[in-house]
Structure formats: structure tokens, C-alpha cells
Amino acid sequence: MIAGCSQNGKDIAALNIFREMQSVGVKPNSVTIPCLLPACGNIAALIHGKAAHGFALRTGITTDVHVGSALVDMYAKCGRIHLSRLCFDSIPNKNSSLLECNHGRLCNACQGGLIEEGWHFFNSMYKDHGIEAKMEHYSCIVNLLGRAGKLEEAYAMIKQMPFEPHACVWGALLSSCRLHNNIRLGEIAARNLFELEPNNLGNYILLSNIYASKAMWDEVDAVRDVMRSRGMKKNPGCSWIEIKNRVHMLFAGDKSNPQMIEIIEKLDKLNLELKKAGYLPNTSLVMQDVDEQDKEQILCGHSEKLAVAFGLLNTPPGSPLQIIKNLRICGDCHLVIKFISGFEGREIYVRDTNRYHHFKDGVCSCGDYW
Known part of the structure; x- marks a missing residue:
């Protein structure tokens, strides 16, 4: 039951079943713990994971x-890489779950924007080790070039590939086109993705966001009409934060939290301090045709901001905050949380769908590249 809940997105239910199991005197074993830990990692329930x-x-x-592998995964998903490594080192008989060295390094170079290093690992695969590049390696290079703004080079790379590109390659290009708001190449990537993955909601949203960034509202409506005709609906932004052994969910724009008035007041005070430091809300990230004041309100209601403010209100000063986001963190939230980490003297861990962010002293571990 615990495994079934965890594998189907019912992580809080998995934790509740585990509590019920303990309350009736059924003792966990080496099967129970690996079933429970993924649920802890999925929603960054670090206290439960440590227990x-x-x-x-x-x-x-x-x-x-x-058990050891599940612990490694749980701590890594909660952003505690040093604890993950300690658990890994303590496993006496490690299995085949180790990463491929070159593929891992190539992905790291991609995330860090290290173009020369990425090309070095890509070329050395065959030259030094006789390993033919696979689809995922080409995807990494396309992502690397695209995120660095070299979109034409990335597209040329796709056309020169020795096999037909899969969705992971076109998806890397489309994501980069969204980052740099390139309509022409974004449309090319999207057309290919619509053929390969006709029911992948994320591809339609990315193209819609590219159009919205250029205020092309008719095109935005056309994409949304296609989504509706296919029965697709965008999931609302949602963030999870664990406080006092309980996992709290906060949705973008949701007013149901009993502390919402305090949360908004806290964010308003932080925004005043931010603006004194020269901050201006990045309203271009709001994908709705509304006026600037409404866009600022929408940005203020993003779930990760609400979760951070909720955490500040309900934890001791100086204690770290751990947050999970079901979507990619937006640039405005990233900037605001960087400021909060320095202004409030907090370490803030945010795991979004793209990567981990460790905010400390006004700086993020991603180097503003994600």
C-alpha cells in the first residue's frame, strides 16, 4: 500500500499509512523502509526520512x-547531498545503480553552462574511450548550446545527427527557445514534438509561453484551443514544505491557508526591502494579458514564494527551509528567494522539476543557470 501510494503521487497518503501501521503495532522491515523513503524524498519530508x-x-x-540505495536517493532529493554521500559510502556491496561517468559529467557541464567542458566530454567519449554518442548525449549538447543562447548551433547539431532525433532532443531545443524567447526555432521544435508526443502537455505550454512573452495573444489562444480540444489542462503551481512533522501544500493564488493574511503581509514587507535594493518584479514572466499591477499580484502569489513565507513564519530564525515545486521555478521567484536567503539569514533548498537550488547568503548553487 505504501509503495502503491508513493508510485502514484499519493506521497502524503503513504506517510499516513506508515503512521497507521506503527500505531497498530506492525513493525517495519527491510522491505517497508525502501517503500517509504521514496515518498519522503518526493515531497522533501526530511524529518520523516530521518526518522x-x-x-x-x-x-x-x-x-x-x-535500504541503502533508498536512503541515498531520499537525502539527495531533499538537497542533503553530503548525507546522501555518507549513506552511499556506507553501503558495503554497491550494485549497478552507479552513474555512467562521462554521461554524468556531460550533464553537469550542461547544467553549469560550461560549453568548452561539455564539448570536451562529448568528443572524448569516442576519441578516448571508443563510446558512440547516444541520443541522450546529443540531447545534452543541444541543451548546453541552447541554454547558452547558441540556438542556431543547437539546431544545426540536430540536423547533423546520425539518427532521427527523439523527443528529448527537440524538447531540449524548445526549452532553450522558451528561455531566449525564440519564436522561429521554437515553432520548429514544437511541430516535431507535437508529432512525436501529441499528448505531452508541457510542449504546448512551452510554445504558449514563448508566444505570450512576445504578447502574441492570438497565437496563445490558438495553442490553448488545441489543448482544450485534446482534453489537456495545465496543473496549477504547487509547493510542499515540511514543518513540525507535517507536510503543507500551497497552491499558486490559493487563499485557503489559514495563515494567508500573515503570509501576504510577510511577502509585502520583503518586497519593500527588495525594492529598496533595486528590485523590480519581472512581469514579463506572467503569461496572461493583464495590466502591470495585476501581473505583480500574480507573481506574488506563486506557490514557492508562499511556501517560503509560510516557512519563515513557522520555523525558528536561522533554521533551513526545504521546498518542493511541481513546476520549474520562475526567474522572479529565484531572484526573490536569493534575496530572502541573505536578508533573513536562511538556507533555503528548493527542488523544482529541473534541478536543485540551494540558496544561501543571497546566492544560489545553480549560479543563476537552470
């Missing part, structure tokens, strides 16, 4: 490779 780790230590099952 499960403690149980595993007391019962001597941390040497089990399945």
Missing part, C-alpha cells in the same frame, strides 16, 4: 543494498 533512517540504524538494516 525512517533512525529506525533502520536501530534495527541494523542500513547495510541492505535496497
Whole structure:
């Protein structure tokens, strides 16, 4: 039951079933813990994950490779990479879950925007190791070039590939076109993706956002009409934060949280401090045809901002905050959370659908490249 809930997006239900199991006196074992830990990692329920780790230590099952691997994954998903590494090092008999060295390094170079290093690893695969580049390696290079603004080079790379590009390659180009608001190449990438993945909602949203960034509202409406005709609906932004052994969900624009008045007041005070430091809300990130004041209100209601403010109100000064976001963090929220980490003296961990962000002293671990 715990595994079934975790694997189908019912992570809080998985934690509740585990609590019920303990309340009736059923003791967990080396099967239960690896089923529970993914749920903890999915919603960054670090306290629950640590409690499960403690149980595993007391019962001597941390040497089990399945328990150890689940601990490694849980701590990594919660942004505690050093704890993840400690668990990894403690596994006596490691299995084939180790990453491919070159593929991992190529992906890291891609995330960091290190073009020369990325090309070095890509070229060395065959030259130094005799490894033929696969689809995922080409995808990394397209992503690397595209995020650096070299969109034409990325497109040329796709056309020169020795096999037909899959959705991961066109998706890398489309994401980069969204980042740089390139309509021509974005449309090319989207057309290919619509053929390869006709029911992938994310591709339609990316193209719609490119049009919206240029105020092409008729084109935005046309894309949304296609989405509606296919029965697609964009999921609202949602963030999870664990406080006092309880996981809280906050939705973008949602007013149902009993502390919402305090949350908005806290964000308003932080915005005043931000504006004193020269901050201007990036309203170009709002994909709706409304006036500037409404766009600022929409930005203020993003779920990750609400979660951070909720965390500030309900945790001791100086304690870290751990947040999970179901979408990619927007540039405005990223800038605001950087400021908050320095102004409030907090370490803030945010895991979005793209990567981990560790905010500390006004700086993010991603180097503003994500």
C-alpha cells in the first residue's frame, strides 16, 4: 500500500499509512523502509526520512543494498547531498545503480553552462574511450548550446545527427527557445514534438509561453484551443514544505491557508526591502494579458514564494527551509528567494522539476543557470 501510494503521487497518503501501521503495532522491515523513503524524498519530508533512517540504524538494516540505495536517493532529493554521500559510502556491496561517468559529467557541464567542458566530454567519449554518442548525449549538447543562447548551433547539431532525433532532443531545443524567447526555432521544435508526443502537455505550454512573452495573444489562444480540444489542462503551481512533522501544500493564488493574511503581509514587507535594493518584479514572466499591477499580484502569489513565507513564519530564525515545486521555478521567484536567503539569514533548498537550488547568503548553487 505504501509503495502503491508513493508510485502514484499519493506521497502524503503513504506517510499516513506508515503512521497507521506503527500505531497498530506492525513493525517495519527491510522491505517497508525502501517503500517509504521514496515518498519522503518526493515531497522533501526530511524529518520523516530521518526518522525512517533512525529506525533502520536501530534495527541494523542500513547495510541492505535496497535500504541503502533508498536512503541515498531520499537525502539527495531533499538537497542533503553530503548525507546522501555518507549513506552511499556506507553501503558495503554497491550494485549497478552507479552513474555512467562521462554521461554524468556531460550533464553537469550542461547544467553549469560550461560549453568548452561539455564539448570536451562529448568528443572524448569516442576519441578516448571508443563510446558512440547516444541520443541522450546529443540531447545534452543541444541543451548546453541552447541554454547558452547558441540556438542556431543547437539546431544545426540536430540536423547533423546520425539518427532521427527523439523527443528529448527537440524538447531540449524548445526549452532553450522558451528561455531566449525564440519564436522561429521554437515553432520548429514544437511541430516535431507535437508529432512525436501529441499528448505531452508541457510542449504546448512551452510554445504558449514563448508566444505570450512576445504578447502574441492570438497565437496563445490558438495553442490553448488545441489543448482544450485534446482534453489537456495545465496543473496549477504547487509547493510542499515540511514543518513540525507535517507536510503543507500551497497552491499558486490559493487563499485557503489559514495563515494567508500573515503570509501576504510577510511577502509585502520583503518586497519593500527588495525594492529598496533595486528590485523590480519581472512581469514579463506572467503569461496572461493583464495590466502591470495585476501581473505583480500574480507573481506574488506563486506557490514557492508562499511556501517560503509560510516557512519563515513557522520555523525558528536561522533554521533551513526545504521546498518542493511541481513546476520549474520562475526567474522572479529565484531572484526573490536569493534575496530572502541573505536578508533573513536562511538556507533555503528548493527542488523544482529541473534541478536543485540551494540558496544561501543571497546566492544560489545553480549560479543563476537552470
